Amino acid sequence: MSQAEQLQDLLEEGSELNIVCHNNPDPDCLASALALGRIAAAVGIDERQILYSGDISHQQNRAFVNLLDIDLKPFEPGSVQDRQPDSLLAFVDHSVPSENNTVPPDTAVDIVIDHHPAEGIDARFVDHREELGAAATILTEYVRALDVELDTDLATALLFAIRSDTLDFLRGATHGEYEAAGHLHEYADQEMLRQLSTPSVSGGTLDAISTAIDNRKVTQAVLISHVGRTGERDALPQAVDYLVRLEGVQTAIVFGLVDDAIHVSARSPDARVNVGTVLHEAFDDVGSGGGHHDVAGGEIPLGIFADYTSDDVQLLDIVEETITARLVSELNLSDEKEK
Template identity: 70%
Template sequence: MTDVQALREVLTPAEELTIVCHNNPDPDCLASALALGRIAAAVGIDERRILYSGDISHQQNRAFINLLDIDLREFDPTSVHDRPEGSLLAFVDHAVPGGNNRVPEGTPIDVVFDHHPAEGIEARFVDHRESIGATATILTEYVRAFDLELDATLATALLFAIRRETLGFLRGATDAEYAAAGFLHEAADLNLLRQLSTPSVTSATVDAIAQAIANRSVRGAVLISHVGRTSERDALPQAADYLATLEGVETAVVFGVVDGSIHLSARSTDTRVHIGDVLTEAFDDVGSAGGHREMAGGEVPLGIFADYADDDEGLIAIVEQVITARLVAALNLEADGDA
């Protein structure tokens, strides 16, 4: 049985499908969810919903949802508890309950599409390919195999997601990304692609990136920085992307306090460093962290630091000290660095 036949067999008897995005979903996750919803509609599932948890603060992600008019709803725990007969639960761009999502551990999952490193994936249907550059690439293959009508909205969403996830085909892109892009290009709205590529930036994002630039510390080819406390979680990957372009820097890690957690974003072009493994080693015992060789992220609950400071300034100082020390140890760096 082919993967397409296996997916059809899981979907066909169902009456409704709940697609759960990971926390703070990005275009790759959102476009993949949109594509899976279209596939479900094609096999006769009338009730479909896309849920997310966390925040959608990145200006590009907000523009993506608004310009493509994606019907996105906040995560509702009742959607995954005591599901009625004929109701399916799917993950896209993540794979395990409780891992970068608010679905309780042990919840039965029916469908999983993902390209991130993950272990212990259990579902009735799984297409998990770490070698692929974007989950949207995988879903594009299924859109093509199911012979769906490729309208401008779906084609634009998938093409933009592939471009964004691979940084314009410069990070983790494979032959599959180029093949998917070639298939999607003719139907995509190129004007809309340009709009999505150049969204407006909030002043809070600019401030956070400025803090990351000011707080940077460079040790050899590794840059570590923080933004202090920010409301713009998605400023962290933007800062990491920018600082990774600094001359002589091959690995950049940026962290900051967002609400009740410490968030981290990392980038690396050093072939000796698997930055996903580095973050896992550094923070897996106190939070969740990991990712690809070139791109990774993590989250550590702030509660473990709360008893060590009476004010926010002191808290940020302790967070900086502890997080930096863990990164220095995991990356086998010298303790001192130069700004």
């Protein structure tokens, strides 16, 4: 029995499906959730919800939700703990309760479909393929195998998700992504794809990128910078995507204060550096960090730092010193820096 058929059999046991996205969901997570919902509808599940925590703040993610009219609801932790036996819980594009989600630890999960490195995955159905560039690739495979109707919106969502997560097939793309994209292309709305690819950029995002440029420090082909405090969480990955292109830089890491946490985003085309491992080892004792060898992120609650001072400038100095020191130590960098 194929994985698609195993998933179908499990869904047929349920009367309700709760699809939980990871925090601050991106197009890959949202498109995968949309596709899983369509598969569930095809087997007769009428009660379906796509749930998320955090914010959809990246302008591209907001455009994705609005243009495709995706129905999202805020996640409430109690809703998955008290559910009925025939109410199924699914994770897409993430895999473990309490890691990059607000699902309570030890919550029983029915379905996990993911491509990110992870350990300790426990669910009734697991399709975990780290070698793939996008979770949407897996969902496209299921839609095709189960003959689920592929309308324009779903095809557009899945195709854009694959393009987005692979940087237009320049990062982590495999034969699976190319095959899925080839199938989706004839069904997708090309004009909507263009709109999704060129969303407007907020002033706050530009300010954060500018700050990261000004604060950059380069040591041995590793660039470390910060955006200060920002309300634009998704400005960090945009800043690091820009800075990793700087001549002579092979690894870029950008961090910043967002609300009551320190967020970190990293990129590295250097095969000698696994930024997922770097962030995990640097921050696992105080927060969370991880991802792929070339793309990773992390989050560290401010904790006692938030109460240490009411002076934001002093707080930023403390955060910069602490986070930079951990990264320098983990990357075995010397103290010599160059602009």
